[in-house]
Amino acid sequence: MPRRILLINGPNLNLLGTREPQIYGSTTLQDVETQAQKQADALGIQLETFQSNHEGAIVDCIQKTIGRGPSATGDEAEPVSAIIINPAGLTHTSVVVRDALLGVGVPFVEVHVSNIHAREPWRHHSYFSDRAVAVICGLGVFGYTAAIEFVAAHLRLKGEGPGAKL
Numbered sequence: 001m002p003r004r005i006l007l008i009n010g011p012n013l014n015l016l017g018t019r020e021p022q023i024y025g026s027t028t029l030q031d032v033e034t035q036a037q038k039q040a041d042a043l044g045i046q047l048e049t050f051q052s053n054h055e056g057a058i059v060d061c062i063q064k065t066i067g068r069g070p071s072a073t074g075d076e077a078e079p080v081s082a083i084i085i086n087p088a089g090l091t092h093t094s095v096v097v098r099d100a101l102l103g104v105g106v107p108f109v110e111v112h113v114s115n116i117h118a119r120e121p122w123r124h125h126s127y128f129s130d131r132a133v134a135v136i137c138g139l140g141v142f143g144y145t146a147a148i149e150f151v152a153a154h155l156r157l158k159g160e161g162p163g164a165k166l
């Protein structure tokens with residue numbers, strides 16, 4: 001398996017830094033991604049980042065890891081060992097993003113900047129948590145750092161041979 005991971009951020013996370021800063025803080029998505037790249041470099045792993053406000057675009061991005069999705073021939077797989085995803089509002093609504101993650105069979109870690117369990121009751125349910133390897137919430141943007149560290153440690157532990165898994 002490649003020492004390559006994918007970091008996906010869902011709708012409105014492009015507004016991190018200015019969006020409800022009392023909940024999400026003042027760090028921008030650009031800052032998060034730059035920091036994540038530095039961290040991945042230091043850990044010797046390749047990191048791809050993706051943000052979209054569109055559910056279908058996120059499904060396409062996930063399917064690309066197995067070379068599927070629109071106009072894919074199957075030769076264009078960009079395999080990753082793990083996906084770190086903050087599905088944002090789609091956490092509470094998206095059967096299709098859940099199905100895409102399960103469909104490609106790539107282990108994933110769910111991250112939320114805020115503590116969704118300390119917020120509105122409808123944020124307490126996630127379509128992802130029961131199938132995630134781990135769920136991180138309420139650590140602010142440090143949650144992304146923790147997720148990358150966790151994933152890298154497990155990649156290291158399990159090696160890179162065939163069948164390597166988180």
Ligand SMILES: O=C1C[C@@](O)(C(=O)O)C[C@@H](O)[C@@H]1O
Nearest residue numbers: 086087088089112113114123
């Ligand atoms: O957009 C988001 C961000 C979020 O996923 C978080 O990172 O805390 C929490 C979600 O409930 C919300 O819709």
